[in-house]
Amino acid sequence: MSSPERRVELRSDTFTLPSREMLEAMVVAELGDDGYGEDPTVNELEAMAAHVIGKDAACFMPSGTMGNLSAIMTHCPRGAKVIMGAESDIYLYEAGGASVCGGVVYHPVPNRADGTMDLGLIAAAFPASPGDPQYALPALLCLENPQNHRGGKVLPASYLREVTTFARENGLTVHLDGSRIFNAALSARVPAAQLAGYADSVMFCLSKGLGAPVGSIVAGTAAFVRDVRRLRKMLGGGMRQAGVLAAAGIVALANRDRLADDHVSARRLADGLAAMSELAVERVEPGINMVFFRVATSELDTHAFIAAAQARGVRLAELGHNRIRAVTHNGVTADDIGYALDVIGSILADAR
Amino acid sequence: MSSPERRVELRSDTFTLPSREMLEAMVVAELGDDGYGEDPTVNELEAMAAHVIGKDAACFMPSGTMGNLSAIMTHCPRGAKVIMGAESDIYLYEAGGASVCGGVVYHPVPNRADGTMDLGLIAAAFPASPGDPQYALPALLCLENPQNHRGGKVLPASYLREVTTFARENGLTVHLDGSRIFNAALSARVPAAQLAGYADSVMFCLSKGLGAPVGSIVAGTAAFVRDVRRLRKMLGGGMRQAGVLAAAGIVALANRDRLADDHVSARRLADGLAAMSELAVERVEPGINMVFFRVATSELDTHAFIAAAQARGVRLAELGHNRIRAVTHNGVTADDIGYALDVIGSILADAR
Amino acid sequence: MSSPERRVELRSDTFTLPSREMLEAMVVAELGDDGYGEDPTVNELEAMAAHVIGKDAACFMPSGTMGNLSAIMTHCPRGAKVIMGAESDIYLYEAGGASVCGGVVYHPVPNRADGTMDLGLIAAAFPASPGDPQYALPALLCLENPQNHRGGKVLPASYLREVTTFARENGLTVHLDGSRIFNAALSARVPAAQLAGYADSVMFCLSKGLGAPVGSIVAGTAAFVRDVRRLRKMLGGGMRQAGVLAAAGIVALANRDRLADDHVSARRLADGLAAMSELAVERVEPGINMVFFRVATSELDTHAFIAAAQARGVRLAELGHNRIRAVTHNGVTADDIGYALDVIGSILADAR
Amino acid sequence: MSSPERRVELRSDTFTLPSREMLEAMVVAELGDDGYGEDPTVNELEAMAAHVIGKDAACFMPSGTMGNLSAIMTHCPRGAKVIMGAESDIYLYEAGGASVCGGVVYHPVPNRADGTMDLGLIAAAFPASPGDPQYALPALLCLENPQNHRGGKVLPASYLREVTTFARENGLTVHLDGSRIFNAALSARVPAAQLAGYADSVMFCLSKGLGAPVGSIVAGTAAFVRDVRRLRKMLGGGMRQAGVLAAAGIVALANRDRLADDHVSARRLADGLAAMSELAVERVEPGINMVFFRVATSELDTHAFIAAAQARGVRLAELGHNRIRAVTHNGVTADDIGYALDVIGSILADAR
Ligand SMILES: [Ca+2]
Ligand SMILES: [Ca+2]
Ligand SMILES: [Ca+2]
Ligand SMILES: [Ca+2]
Ligand SMILES: [Ca+2]
Ligand SMILES: [Ca+2]
The missing domain is CATH 3.90.1150.10 (Aspartate Aminotransferase, domain 1)
Incomplete structure (x- = not known):
C-alpha cells in the first residue's frame, strides 16, 4: 500500500505537534538543572500552571500517567482503596501502576453514559464496619473531567458539587484526572480553576490539545506537591534541563483558548x-x-x-x-x- | 442486657469449636519444628490433603487469606491482573493483600445471582492489543466454589468446564477459592477432587465447617507449592510445632462427610x-x-x-x-x- | 545410617516441644472466633503479654517474622528506610518481606562483636539534605536483644540508652526484635519490660525457649497494635480458635523464669x-x-x-x-x- | 550577597546546557507520538544508541533513575535481592525505588577505594541453603562504571572479567549503571560497547557530560527492552513528541568524544x-x-x-x-x- 498523499490524524490529540512559537521558545529558554530546582523556565511554568488552575503549587511531569500515579500514591497509604470509574483512563490505560508502585487497591465503579458514577455505588465501597481488618478502606476518589471513554463528556456542575460533597463527608480526598480540563472548561464556559476547585488535586496534560511536545502538570497544596515531587524523583521523572519542554508548555498554556x-x-x-x-x-x-x-x-x-x-x-x-x-x-x-x-x-x- | 442462657451461633461456621477427638489428637500428636520441615503431623496432613483434593502437593496455612494471597502471588508477577468476582471473598474480605504485598491489580467482574461470572465480561479484561504497554495483562482467574456472597451457590459443572476452558484458551491460570469446597462437593454429589480438578490450584479451610481450630490448605503442583511455601515464610505464616494444629486438621479432613x-x-x-x-x-x-x-x-x-x-x-x-x-x-x-x-x-x- | 538411640537437639530452641501443662491447658481452653475478637484465651494472653512486657497493648501472631513485618510496616510508610543490623535476624532470615510487602528500604549497618551498631554508621544513613528527593529517609531503627548472630549477646544498658536517645533525637521510631527477650532479661537481671521500655514496639516469641508450640507477640501503644492487627489480617495471620495456641502461650509466659x-x-x-x-x-x-x-x-x-x-x-x-x-x-x-x-x-x- | 559576575559550575555535569547544534536539531526534528512508537527521531536515537553500546535494542528514558529502576524491575522478580555497591548511585541516590515499586531487596556491598566490590562479600549474599524459604535470593548484580562516589573510578578490565564471570557462574544477571560510560571508555581507551559487553543490560545518560538537556538510554536484548518499555509506561516515562529530546540526544551521542x-x-x-x-x-x-x-x-x-x-x-x-x-x-x-x-x-x- 503506497503512502497516502494527505494525512488527517484523528486517532488522538496526543499527536499534536509543537507550534513554531513553541519551538522558538524552546530554543531561547533560559535553562538550569531542575534536579536542583534551578531551571527558571520550569519554575515559571509551574508557577503559571498553579495560577491558571487555581492551586497553591504545581509540578511538571513527563506524562499524565506519572502525574496521576504520584498523586494517588501521595494521597493513599499502602492498602487504601482508590475509587474511580471503571471506564476511566486511570483504570484502563495506566498499567495498574498504583497497585504495583503504591500497593493501592483499585475499586472501579461503573461510569454511566454521562460519565458520572452513581453515588450509591461509591458508598458501597465503604464497609459497614471500617474497624474490621478484613476490609481495605477507601481513601481517594478519582474523577475524570472530561470523561474520555464515555464520549468526552463534561461532568455537570451539579454532579461535581454533589459527588465532592459526598467525598468530603465520607473522608475521601478527591483527585481530578483533568488531562483535557481546558476542553471541559471551554465547553462548560467556566474557568478551569473552577472545575479544579472541586478537587484536592488535579492533573492536566500539556501534550494533548494544548499541543506541547511533552509534559503534564500536577497541582494541589504546597505540601501535596512537595510529596509528589519526591515521588517523581523515585519514579524516574526528574529531568535535568526540562526547561526546553517547559518553554513549550508555557506557550501551550498561554494559548489554551x-x-x-x-x-x-x-x-x-x-x-x-x-x-x-x-x-x-x-x-x-x-x-x-x-x-x-x-x-x-x-x-x-x-x-x-x-x-x-x-x-x-x-x-x-x-x-x-x-x-x-x-x-x-x-x-x-x-x-x-x-x-x-x-x-x-x-x-x-x-x-x- | 443479661447474657442469654442458650446460645445458637449462626453468624459463621468459622465459630466451630474443635471436637473432643480433635483435642485428643492434638495432645498426642508427634511434633517437630515445621520451620525445618520436621513436623511429622504437618507432613502427614499435607500429604493427606493433597491426596483428598487430588493435587500433587499441599501446604498448611494459618488462614485461608494467606492461602489465597500466596497462591495469587505465586501465579501472578507484579503488575498482572487477577480477575475475580466482585462479590468474591478474595475481593471483598481479604484487605487488598494482593495489591499491597504482590503489586497485583484486582479486576473484579460482577457475580451473577448463581455465583457465576459472564464470560464476555471476563474476556473484556483482555486488551485488544496486549503488546501496548498501557495495559495491565490478565494472568489469573479466581473462582469461588461454593460462592459465599451470592448465597452459598455451588457452581454448575457445565459452567466450571466452560469457564476453565475459556481460561486455558486465553492463557489464564485458574485458582479456586474453595474455602468450603467439601460443602460444594457434598451438595453436588461429586468428589472434591473433581471440583478442584478444574483449577490449577485450590485453597480450602479446615477451620470452617470442618471444625478445626486453625488452618487452611493450599494445593497444586509440586513447583507451585514450593513457591507458595517460600511466600508463606515471608508473609510470616511459618509456624514451629504446627503439628498441634495439623492433628486437628487431620481429624477434620477425615470426618468431612x-x-x-x-x-x-x-x-x-x-x-x-x-x-x-x-x-x-x-x-x-x-x-x-x-x-x-x-x-x-x-x-x-x-x-x-x-x-x-x-x-x-x-x-x-x-x-x-x-x-x-x-x-x-x-x-x-x-x-x-x-x-x-x-x-x-x-x-x-x-x-x- | 541407623537412627541413634538418644537425641540431643541443639540446633535451635525453636525445637522446644510443648510441656504437659501446656497440652492440658490447650485442651481445656475456652475458645471463640478470634476473627471477631471473641476468643477469650487469646484476649487473656494478649492482656498478660502487654502487662509482662510493659506496653499498652499486644497482638498474638503466628510467627515472629509476621510480628516484625507488621511492626515495620506499621512504623514505616512506603519508601522509608529501616535501619537494622547487617547480622540481624530481620535482615538475614525474614526473606526481605518489608521490601516486598511494605515497599520499605533496608539499610543494614554492621553489627560489632558485642552485637551493637556504631552510632556514626547509623547517623550516616541520614542524608545531609533530607529535602532532596533523591534520598530515601530513615524512619525506623530495629534493635535485636539478645543479638543472635553475634553470639547471643545481651546489649548493654548503657548502649540501649545511648542508641535510643540518638534515635529519638533524630526522629527514628525504635522497634525491638526481642524474640528471646526473656533470656536477655534474666541474663541482665532486669525485668523484660525494662528492656522493652527503650523501644516503641517489641516482638517476642513464645515458641523458642518459652516452649509454646506456635506464636509470637507484638506489643506497643494501643494505636500501634490496632494497625498491626489490621496488617495481620491482610498478611493472613488472622486465626480462628487461636485460643488453643494462646493457652500454651499463657503457660509459657507464666513459666518464663x-x-x-x-x-x-x-x-x-x-x-x-x-x-x-x-x-x-x-x-x-x-x-x-x-x-x-x-x-x-x-x-x-x-x-x-x-x-x-x-x-x-x-x-x-x-x-x-x-x-x-x-x-x-x-x-x-x-x-x-x-x-x-x-x-x-x-x-x-x-x-x- | 551580590550575584558574582562570572560563574563556573563545577557541582555536576548534569548542569550541561544543550549546544547550539542540539537546539537546532530539536527545532527541525521530525516528530510523532512515541506513545504509538511513531516518533521517527526517538526511533533513530534508540537504534543509534543500541549500535553504539553494542546491544540489540535500546529505550529512551526521561532519566537515568528510571533507566536503572526499570532494568532492576525487569531482571528481578519481587522478593529477589539486587546486589550493588554501598556507595553506588543506585543505592544512595535513587530513593529506594526498587523496593517501593518492585518489592526488590537491596543488598549493599562495600565499595573499595578503587570502586570495586570484594567477590567474597558478593558471595556472602548467597545463603548456604537457597531452598530455605527464610532467605531472599540474589538475582542481579549492579555494577557502576565509572564509579562516581569513589572518585570517578574506572573499573579495571580484569575486575570486570572476574566479577561478571563470578556472576554468570552463580546465576546473577548483570546490569551496568554506566551513566558516564563514555567517560570510562575514553579513559580506558576502549569502545564503550566493550565495557557494556560485560553486562546483560546497561544504562547511560545523555544529559550529563554528553550535554543533552534530558534523557537516558537503557539497552539490552530485544526481550529485555520490550519489558523495560512496558515498565516505562507504567512508571510514567512514556512521552509523546519525545523526538524533541531525542534530537538533542543524537547530537550528544555523535559528539561523545x-x-x-x-x-x-x-x-x-x-x-x-x-x-x-x-x-x-x-x-x-x-x-x-x-x-x-x-x-x-x-x-x-x-x-x-x-x-x-x-x-x-x-x-x-x-x-x-x-x-x-x-x-x-x-x-x-x-x-x-x-x-x-x-x-x-x-x-x-x-x-x-
Ligand atoms: Ca503533543
Ligand atoms: Ca473453627
Ligand atoms: Ca476467604
Ligand atoms: Ca517450640
Ligand atoms: Ca544536561
Ligand atoms: Ca544514577
Whole structure:
C-alpha cells in the first residue's frame, strides 16, 4: 500500500505537534538543572500552571500517567482503596501502576453514559464496619473531567458539587484526572480553576490539545506537591534541563483558548458523520474535541472501514467493541475535516 | 442486657469449636519444628490433603487469606491482573493483600445471582492489543466454589468446564477459592477432587465447617507449592510445632462427610424461615450450610431484629444492605434450629 | 545410617516441644472466633503479654517474622528506610518481606562483636539534605536483644540508652526484635519490660525457649497494635480458635523464669567444650542459652564433625563460615549435656 | 550577597546546557507520538544508541533513575535481592525505588577505594541453603562504571572479567549503571560497547557530560527492552513528541568524544589544586571529568570554603563528610579552570 498523499490524524490529540512559537521558545529558554530546582523556565511554568488552575503549587511531569500515579500514591497509604470509574483512563490505560508502585487497591465503579458514577455505588465501597481488618478502606476518589471513554463528556456542575460533597463527608480526598480540563472548561464556559476547585488535586496534560511536545502538570497544596515531587524523583521523572519542554508548555498554556477551534471542528465532523445513514454517531452536547461513532451497516466491518480510511490518510482509532473515536486538534484544519468526510463518505458509498 | 442462657451461633461456621477427638489428637500428636520441615503431623496432613483434593502437593496455612494471597502471588508477577468476582471473598474480605504485598491489580467482574461470572465480561479484561504497554495483562482467574456472597451457590459443572476452558484458551491460570469446597462437593454429589480438578490450584479451610481450630490448605503442583511455601515464610505464616494444629486438621479432613448434617440443618432452618410471612428467604437448590434472608416487613428494622435475636442467644450476621446470613455447623444441633426458629418467630409476632 | 538411640537437639530452641501443662491447658481452653475478637484465651494472653512486657497493648501472631513485618510496616510508610543490623535476624532470615510487602528500604549497618551498631554508621544513613528527593529517609531503627548472630549477646544498658536517645533525637521510631527477650532479661537481671521500655514496639516469641508450640507477640501503644492487627489480617495471620495456641502461650509466659535453667546448661556446655583443645569457643559473659564454637583443628572438617555428632544423636547447626551453634532449651537435660560432651569429645579423639 | 559576575559550575555535569547544534536539531526534528512508537527521531536515537553500546535494542528514558529502576524491575522478580555497591548511585541516590515499586531487596556491598566490590562479600549474599524459604535470593548484580562516589573510578578490565564471570557462574544477571560510560571508555581507551559487553543490560545518560538537556538510554536484548518499555509506561516515562529530546540526544551521542576535553580540564584542575598545600586531592589515574578533594587545614571549614567560592561564582558540591567534588563539562572552559584555581587559591590565602 503506497503512502497516502494527505494525512488527517484523528486517532488522538496526543499527536499534536509543537507550534513554531513553541519551538522558538524552546530554543531561547533560559535553562538550569531542575534536579536542583534551578531551571527558571520550569519554575515559571509551574508557577503559571498553579495560577491558571487555581492551586497553591504545581509540578511538571513527563506524562499524565506519572502525574496521576504520584498523586494517588501521595494521597493513599499502602492498602487504601482508590475509587474511580471503571471506564476511566486511570483504570484502563495506566498499567495498574498504583497497585504495583503504591500497593493501592483499585475499586472501579461503573461510569454511566454521562460519565458520572452513581453515588450509591461509591458508598458501597465503604464497609459497614471500617474497624474490621478484613476490609481495605477507601481513601481517594478519582474523577475524570472530561470523561474520555464515555464520549468526552463534561461532568455537570451539579454532579461535581454533589459527588465532592459526598467525598468530603465520607473522608475521601478527591483527585481530578483533568488531562483535557481546558476542553471541559471551554465547553462548560467556566474557568478551569473552577472545575479544579472541586478537587484536592488535579492533573492536566500539556501534550494533548494544548499541543506541547511533552509534559503534564500536577497541582494541589504546597505540601501535596512537595510529596509528589519526591515521588517523581523515585519514579524516574526528574529531568535535568526540562526547561526546553517547559518553554513549550508555557506557550501551550498561554494559548489554551485555541482549543475552542477544535470543538468547532469536532462539531462539524460530528454533523457530517451524522448525515451518513450507515454511521451511528454519539452526539454529545456540549461536546469537546471528540466524536465517537460506529459503523451501523452490516455491509462493512469496523476494521475494514478503519483500514480503508487509513489507506487514504485518515487515521481513526478503535476503542474496543467496534467503537470508533475521532479527535480534533491543532493539526486538523477545516479543510482536513472536509477531506475526512469525503473519504469516509466514499468508503461507505463503495460498500453499498 | 443479661447474657442469654442458650446460645445458637449462626453468624459463621468459622465459630466451630474443635471436637473432643480433635483435642485428643492434638495432645498426642508427634511434633517437630515445621520451620525445618520436621513436623511429622504437618507432613502427614499435607500429604493427606493433597491426596483428598487430588493435587500433587499441599501446604498448611494459618488462614485461608494467606492461602489465597500466596497462591495469587505465586501465579501472578507484579503488575498482572487477577480477575475475580466482585462479590468474591478474595475481593471483598481479604484487605487488598494482593495489591499491597504482590503489586497485583484486582479486576473484579460482577457475580451473577448463581455465583457465576459472564464470560464476555471476563474476556473484556483482555486488551485488544496486549503488546501496548498501557495495559495491565490478565494472568489469573479466581473462582469461588461454593460462592459465599451470592448465597452459598455451588457452581454448575457445565459452567466450571466452560469457564476453565475459556481460561486455558486465553492463557489464564485458574485458582479456586474453595474455602468450603467439601460443602460444594457434598451438595453436588461429586468428589472434591473433581471440583478442584478444574483449577490449577485450590485453597480450602479446615477451620470452617470442618471444625478445626486453625488452618487452611493450599494445593497444586509440586513447583507451585514450593513457591507458595517460600511466600508463606515471608508473609510470616511459618509456624514451629504446627503439628498441634495439623492433628486437628487431620481429624477434620477425615470426618468431612459430616458436613452433610449441616446441610440438613440449613434446609430445616430455611424451611422454617420461609414459612414466616415477614421474611424473604433466598432459596438455593441444592444448598450448602447457609441461609440468606431479609426482614420483609416495615414493622421491623433489620438491626433491631438481629439485636432482638441476639438478646435471646441467636446470633445472626448482617452481610450488607439488610441481608442476613445464618450458617449451620457442628455446634448447631437440631434442637438449636428449633430454638432459633422459635425465637425468630416470636420476635416477628411481637412486632406485628 | 541407623537412627541413634538418644537425641540431643541443639540446633535451635525453636525445637522446644510443648510441656504437659501446656497440652492440658490447650485442651481445656475456652475458645471463640478470634476473627471477631471473641476468643477469650487469646484476649487473656494478649492482656498478660502487654502487662509482662510493659506496653499498652499486644497482638498474638503466628510467627515472629509476621510480628516484625507488621511492626515495620506499621512504623514505616512506603519508601522509608529501616535501619537494622547487617547480622540481624530481620535482615538475614525474614526473606526481605518489608521490601516486598511494605515497599520499605533496608539499610543494614554492621553489627560489632558485642552485637551493637556504631552510632556514626547509623547517623550516616541520614542524608545531609533530607529535602532532596533523591534520598530515601530513615524512619525506623530495629534493635535485636539478645543479638543472635553475634553470639547471643545481651546489649548493654548503657548502649540501649545511648542508641535510643540518638534515635529519638533524630526522629527514628525504635522497634525491638526481642524474640528471646526473656533470656536477655534474666541474663541482665532486669525485668523484660525494662528492656522493652527503650523501644516503641517489641516482638517476642513464645515458641523458642518459652516452649509454646506456635506464636509470637507484638506489643506497643494501643494505636500501634490496632494497625498491626489490621496488617495481620491482610498478611493472613488472622486465626480462628487461636485460643488453643494462646493457652500454651499463657503457660509459657507464666513459666518464663525457667529459661534460667537453659542458661546454666549452656554454661556447662560452653565450659565442657572450652576444655577441648580442638575447639575454639566464643565465651559470652553473661550468656544466654547459646554456645558458638568452631572446630579449630585441621584434622577435622566442620561438616564432617557435625555429621558425626548427628550420627550419634547430637544435632548442631552451622550458621555459615564453619561457625557452629548449640542452643539449650527445655528439651535438653543436664544428662543430655553430659552425653553431648561425651559424643563431641570422642569424635575429636577419633580424629586425632 | 551580590550575584558574582562570572560563574563556573563545577557541582555536576548534569548542569550541561544543550549546544547550539542540539537546539537546532530539536527545532527541525521530525516528530510523532512515541506513545504509538511513531516518533521517527526517538526511533533513530534508540537504534543509534543500541549500535553504539553494542546491544540489540535500546529505550529512551526521561532519566537515568528510571533507566536503572526499570532494568532492576525487569531482571528481578519481587522478593529477589539486587546486589550493588554501598556507595553506588543506585543505592544512595535513587530513593529506594526498587523496593517501593518492585518489592526488590537491596543488598549493599562495600565499595573499595578503587570502586570495586570484594567477590567474597558478593558471595556472602548467597545463603548456604537457597531452598530455605527464610532467605531472599540474589538475582542481579549492579555494577557502576565509572564509579562516581569513589572518585570517578574506572573499573579495571580484569575486575570486570572476574566479577561478571563470578556472576554468570552463580546465576546473577548483570546490569551496568554506566551513566558516564563514555567517560570510562575514553579513559580506558576502549569502545564503550566493550565495557557494556560485560553486562546483560546497561544504562547511560545523555544529559550529563554528553550535554543533552534530558534523557537516558537503557539497552539490552530485544526481550529485555520490550519489558523495560512496558515498565516505562507504567512508571510514567512514556512521552509523546519525545523526538524533541531525542534530537538533542543524537547530537550528544555523535559528539561523545568531546568528553576527552573534560578529562583534560579535570586533570588541569586536579594539578592546580594538588599544588595548594591546604588541600588534599584524591588523585585518580586515569581519571574522568571529576576531582575530589578536602580542605586539609584547620583554618578553614569546608562549608565556609564552599560558600566563599560560591560568592565568587565557583560552584562546588559537598558529597558528605567534608568531601568536595568538582566536575568538568562542556560549560567549563580552560579559562574557567584558571579562574576557579585563582578563586580557590585566594580563599586559602585569605584563611592563612
Ligand atoms: Ca503533543
Ligand atoms: Ca473453627
Ligand atoms: Ca476467604
Ligand atoms: Ca517450640
Ligand atoms: Ca544536561
Ligand atoms: Ca544514577
